[in-house]
Amino acid sequence: MEYLNIVFQEIYKILFLLVPVLVSVAMIVWLDRRVWAFVQKRQGPNVVGPFGLLQSLADALKYIFKEIIIPSSSNKVIFILAPIVTMTLALVAWAVIPFSATQVLADINVGILYLFAVSSLGVYGIIMGGWASNSKYPFLGAIRSAAQMVSYEVSIGVIIINVLLCVGSLNLNDIVEAQKNLWFVIPLFPMFVIFFISALAETNRPPFDLPEAEAELVAGYQTEYSGMMYAMFWLGEYANILLMCAMGAILFLGGWMSPIEIYPFTLVPGAIWLILKILLLFVLFALVKAIVPRYRYDQLMRLGWKVFLPLSLTWVVMTASYLFYFNLLPTN
Amino acid sequence: MIAHSIFFYTFSIIAVISAIMVTVSKNTVHSVFFLILDFISISCLFIMIGAEFLGMIMLIVYVGAVAVLFLFVVMMLNVAQQKNQWFASQESSGHIPVGLIISTIIFFELIIVIGGWKYKPDLFDINNSLNTFNVSNTHALGQILYTDYIHVFQLSGMILLVAMIGAIVLTFRKREGVKKQSYLKQISRERSEGVQVLEVETNKGVKIDD
Numbered sequence: 135m136e137y138l139n140i141v142f143q144e145i146y147k148i149l150f151l152l153v154p155v156l157v158s159v160a161m162i163v164w165l166d167r168r169v170w171a172f173v174q175k176r177q178g179p180n181v182v183g184p185f186g187l188l189q190s191l192a193d194a195l196k197y198i199f200k201e202i203i204i205p206s207s208s209n210k211v212i213f214i215l216a217p218i219v220t221m222t223l224a225l226v227a228w229a230v231i232p233f234s235a236t237q238v239l240a241d242i243n244v245g246i247l248y249l250f251a252v253s254s255l256g257v258y259g260i261i262m263g264g265w266a267s268n269s270k271y272p273f274l275g276a277i278r279s280a281a282q283m284v285s286y287e288v289s290i291g292v293i294i295i296n297v298l299l300c301v302g303s304l305n306l307n308d309i310v311e312a313q314k315n316l317w318f319v320i321p322l323f324p325m326f327v328i329f330f331i332s333a334l335a336e337t338n339r340p341p342f343d344l345p346e347a348e349a350e351l352v353a354g355y356q357t358e359y360s361g362m363m364y365a366m367f368w369l370g371e372y373a374n375i376l377l378m379c380a381m382g383a384i385l386f387l388g389g390w391m392s393p394i395e396i397y398p399f400t401l402v403p404g405a406i407w408l409i410l411k412i413l414l415l416f417v418l419f420a421l422v423k424a425i426v427p428r429y430r431y432d433q434l435m436r437l438g439w440k441v442f443l444p445l446s447l448t449w450v451v452m453t454a455s456y457l458f459y460f461n462l463l464p465t466n
Numbered sequence: 467m468i469a470h471s472i473f474f475y476t477f478s479i480i481a482v483i484s485a486i487m488v489t490v491s492k493n494t495v496h497s498v499f500f501l502i503l504d505f506i507s508i509s510c511l512f513i514m515i516g517a518e519f520l521g522m523i524m525l526i527v528y529v530g531a532v533a534v535l536f537l538f539v540v541m542m543l544n545v546a547q548q549k550n551q552w553f554a555s556q557e558s559s560g561h562i563p564v565g566l567i568i569s570t571i572i573f574f575e576l577i578i579v580i581g582g583w584k585y586k587p588d589l590f591d592i593n594n595s596l597n598t599f600n601v602s603n604t605h606a607l608g609q610i611l612y613t614d615y616i617h618v619f620q621l622s623g624m625i626l627l628v629a630m631i632g633a634i635v636l637t638f639r640k641r642e643g644v645k646k647q648s649y650l651k652q653i654s655r656e657r658s659e660g661v662q663v664l665e666v667e668t669n670k671g672v673k674i675d676d
Contacts, residue, residue: 250522250526280533
């Protein structure tokens with residue numbers, strides 16, 4: 135009986151985290167389309183509900199009632215598994231995100247490594263979907279995204295090392311606590327910019343959306359998907375984008391810390407600050423989508439390997455030597 | 467404790483079965499996906515014995531590397547063709563005796579190594595003292611790796627670097643007649659080089675020299 139109690143408590147906690155994440159994913163799609171529209175002097179979705187807020191709900195309803203078509207020449211098991219993998223991985227990573235000093239589902243020692251590992255697994259959903267479709271465009275999209283996500287993961291990993299050098303711990307709460315006096319976005323500003331651009335590439339957002347470049351590959355790896363399976367890819371993708379924003383907020387913008395440690399600001403719960411920071415980063419993501427043209431494939435690879443990797447590696451050496459010579463290395 | 471053993475057996479059974487499926491399955495791409503499953507369940511086992519850093523590194527390094535392996539499989543082997551040729555015909559089974567001999571030798575070598583393994587007497591003390599010093603797994607690993615074993619660590623890094631450069635040298639070939647865009651040329655282009663503004667007279671046209 136005691137066992138069951140613990141299990142139910144955990145399930146309750148997980149649901150309390152996942153349901154808001156899923157709802158906010160739906161809302162974030164609406165926000166994305168609205169920002170995109172306003173940049174282009176359009177209205178965007180504004181019909182369903184107040185300000186069009188229920189647009190995503192209507193879309194979801196439409197996807198649920200559409201027929202799921204499985205191509206006869208596809209590899210059926212992997213074809214069905216692919217969207218499930220994408221969505222599960224995108225949701226599983228939220229377990230370690232701290233919303234305040236105590237509000238975190240799993241406060242593990244290697245939180246940042248866990249986040250990095252899960253986001254690097256995300257490429258498999260795309261590879262599986264592209265390969266199992268047994269069709270040319272999805273396959274080309276999958277190959278492209280495999281190369282792209284592997285390349286940009288390297289620079290994200292090196293940027294994380296920069297932050298870890300200043301913190302001295304892999305725990306996400308420790309990373310947030312270390313920014314009590316100064317957010318890392320100020321001393322590590324170039325790294326923040328590179329992290330932001332790499333996050334765009336990691337989540338296949340424009341201007342790096344080559345895996346699904348509609349002008350060349352129809353819809354890339356999603357070409358053969360329809361109905362609910364397409365919607366799951368789409369949910370997973372946006373959950374991943376939110377996750378990268380959360381990662382940026384925790385690594386550089388002080389996570390759940392309030393920007394100024396003065397009386398009225400400290401009353402606001404940490405979760406609100408974190409959500410505000412995630413939203414700020416997401417609006418930047420949406421703006422980039424609206425104003426930057428798509429990269430050519432060789433330019434993308436060049437940027438990842440010949441610009442970002444050397445730059446972030448040099449910065450690691452600089453940070454390490456600075457901390458070493460001024461005796462600032464965190465010890466515990 | 468019961469929950470612990472349930473999880474342990476689940477992960478280990480999945481690990482063993484998927485390891486067998488890597489070698490048994492006829493489709494090479496399926497093998498790749500089973501390999502991923504194997505690595506994931508093994509990293510879960512690592513986390514269960516408290517080696518969370520090793521488990522995560524396992525996920526990042528090995529599972530990440532499998533993505534590249536997948537690309538190699540797709541690039542180098544024609545999966546559909548291979549299914550017909552290698553597995554349907556009986557003639558190519560000449561590899562089996564050689565493979566068997568090699569794998570038996572490796573198997574006995576492993577048995578000899580594991581059987582003759584002697585633990586350092588102070589190993590168990592270190593294991594117990596970890597809790598008393600109150601350092602996390604990652605800290606303890608870093609303290610040993612960068613002090614006592616720094617030379618071995620650097621050497622293994624160098625070996626990996628040599629292997630990487632070797633692989634690049636082997637696969638890199640210069641091909642003739644490939645059209646390439648020079649990045650430097652493209653961004654240093656100016657308007658005056660690309661665009662020519664001419665006054666065109668009506669009914670006469672203009673002659674453009676190429």
